[in-house]
Amino acid sequence: MRGPTRGYWLYLVPSLLLFLAVIVVPFLMNVGASFTRWSGVGTPRWIGFDNYTRLLGDERFWESFQHNVGLIVAMAVVPTAIxxxxxxxxxxxIGRRFGTRTASALRAMYYLPQVLPVAIAGVVWGWMLHPSYGAVNQISGLELDWLGDPDLALATVMAVMVWFQLGYPVVIFMAGLQRVDPSYYEAAEIDGASWWRKFWHITVxxxxxxxxxxxxxxxxxxLKVFGPIFVLTRGGPGNATMVPSYFSYLNFFQKSNVGYGSAIATVLALIIVVVTFLFLRVQEREP
Amino acid sequence: MRGPGRWAVLFALVVLAVVMIFPFAIVAINAVKSPAEYSSQGPLSLPDGLYLRGIVDFWHRVEFGTKLWNSFVISASVSVLAVVLSVLNAYALGIGRVKGRLSILVLFLVANTLPQESLAYPLYYLAKAVGLYDTRLSVIVVMTVIQAAFGTYLLSAVLGQFPKEILEAAAIDGAGRLRSLVRIVVPISRPTLSVLLIFFFIWTWNEFFLPLILLISNDTQTVPVALGVLQGERYMDATMSSASALLGVVPAIAFFLIFQRTLTRGVTVGAIK
Structure with a gap:
């Protein structure tokens, strides 16, 4: 094994070729297209930063990012807290007073929505929330158009996403708790600490x-969310649940504004890379 | 907290669990009701009998058997191919420690974080150019690369810890690199590889965006794409909609039950990354 490590490169060749064809080249093509006006057929026309300046003044674009913030609350902040x-x-x-079987059964029930394809979760809720025959209105006696009312649609989508996401943090956090030294809790109990104090000072x-x-x-x-929006609302009514990913899809495949769609997708990619980088930096600084 | 307090906590957690599984129950009981029964009894009543016409009609209407088969072929191919690529890469990066491995790993990681929107149109365009548009193969190739990017990242860390003495002993016995990989590294890492395989299968099954863009015809579409596109169509009545939801939910729950043990272990593996 002490010989030259050069031969190992061979094992990377298939992936690097595929990677080039499926990720690198398409990504560069997308960035390139964002500087053009192009309907998808014919020759793209170079227009420099026009698409980007247009983005800055496009109300739909800014609104779509505001809705993204709402979805971050619904998909990251709220599920993490709960x-x-x-x-x-x-x-x-529960684990200590009612047995670990009860705890795992409850955990499995919270996790169940997570096993669904997110589009199927949308199909389930699209039916539940249907204004005329949906189960939610039939059971509650309300007559709300949950997904069709512009004032209600985003809140409804957010609620569906909380339902969908909740199981993921529960499972991850319960796994994490298994490596916490029980003596911390024992010491805190001897000191008479309340459950909330233990929660804040030990668990978290x-x-x-x-x-x-x-x-x-x-x-x-x-930030990437697409499936639930496509299935539940298609960004509507009006613009009420428009998100960047669906906005770029719309420009690519329905409005034939490939250049503009590419600019949206490029900005979204940039934002995601920056967010990832910031998170990792903050994490590194933690003790 | 003692006495009634602890029961209150349990009660609250059970109520939440019921809320979480309530949609599944509602979908199941209403998929087997006739439209007449639904409109007279509402969604909460238990079905009078098993009315399967709604499900059968919907099955034929969307050619659900074809959709299941497409989803299965795509997910199974992707999971196997992506595990193979991940192993090859991780062998070079984790055990071979080739030069520049850190930058290669970062590249794979970035690829995994990129939104698919920023690849979608060129992939659609290129697939058309090479004649792969609207074939299952197009989705298989693209998803294999995306899943392998994550698999490489995870597996390189695992193989980085691989006991060197075993490989050195094998080298002394005259085993070449390929032989060491196939005969030693793969069998020893089998538990991790099977977790990866299951994850890739389920993730690919659940994928929506790229299959939606690359697969347009009835013969190639996957389950989530076909049902997602039909959602909200005019002709769908209440029981047909719940039949649609049920047909989408059942395979997912089946996988969950089959793979549950490996899965919970796998979720933990993902968390440590």
Whole structure:
């Protein structure tokens, strides 16, 4: 094994070729197209930064990012916060007083929505929320157009996403809690600390790495969100649930504004890379 | 907290669990009701009998068997091919420690974080140019590369810890690199590889955006794409919509039950990354 390591390069060749064809070249083509006016057929016309200046003045574009912030709350912040409390309650309260079987059964039920393809979650809720025959209106006696009312649509999509995401942090945090030294809790109990004090001073700091991973992955997922929007609302009504990914899809495949769609996708890619970088920097600085 | 307090906590957690699984239950009981029963009894009543016409009609209407097969072929091919590529890469990066491995790993990681929107149009365009548009192969190739990017990242870390003595012993016995990989590294890493395989399968099954763009015809579409596109169509009535939801939900739950043990272990593996 002490020989030259050069021969190992051979094992990378298939992936690097495929990687070039599927990731690198398409990404560069996308960046290139963002500087052109192009309908998808014919020759793209170079227009420099026009698409980007147009973006800055496009109200739909800014609104779509505001909706993204709402989805980050619904997909990352809220599930992480509720997930922490649930995981801690299941782990050191239910698990100890009612047995680990009860705790794992509850965990499995919280996790169940996560096994669905996100588009299928959209199909389930699209039916539940249907204004005329949906189960939600039939059961509650309300007559709300959950996804068709511009004032309600984003909040409804956010609620569906909380339901969808919640199980992920619960499972990750419960796994993380298993490596916390039980003597911390025992010492705190001897001191007579309340459950909330233990939660804040032991549970949260001990599973900080897991909290970071969950927040990072869920924030990225929220920035990329496409499936639920496509299935539930198609960005509507009007512009009420438009997000950047769907906005770029719309420009690519329905409006034949490939150049403009590429600019949106490029900005989105940039934002995601920057967010990832910032998260990792913050994580590095943590003790 | 003692006495009634602890029951209150349990009660609250159980109520939340019921809320979480409520949509599944509602979908299941209403998919087997007739439209007449649905409109007279509403969604909460238990079905009078098993009315399967809605499900059967919907199955034929969307050619659900074809969709299942497409999803299966794509997911199975991607999971196997992506594991093979991940192993080859991780062998070079984790064990071979080739020069510049850190930058290669970062490249793979960035590829995994990039939004698919920033690749979508060129992929669509290139697929058309090479005649792969609207074929299952196009999705297989693209998803294999995307999944392998993540697999390489994870597996390189795992193989970085691989006991060197075993490989040195094998080299003394005259085993070449390929032989060491196939006969030693792969069998020893089998638990991790099977977790990866299952993950790639389920992730590919669940994929929506790229299959939506690359697959347009009835003969090639996957389950999530076909059902997602049909959602909200005019002709869908209440029981047909719940039949659609049920047909989408059942395979996902089946995978979950089959793979559950490996999965929960796998979620933890992903968390440590």
């Amino acid at each position: 997930g922490l409390v649930l995981a801690a309650a299941l782990f050191d309260y 700091p001990q599973i900080r790495p897991e909290i970071f991973v969950v927040l990072l992955t869920c924030t990225i997922a929220a």
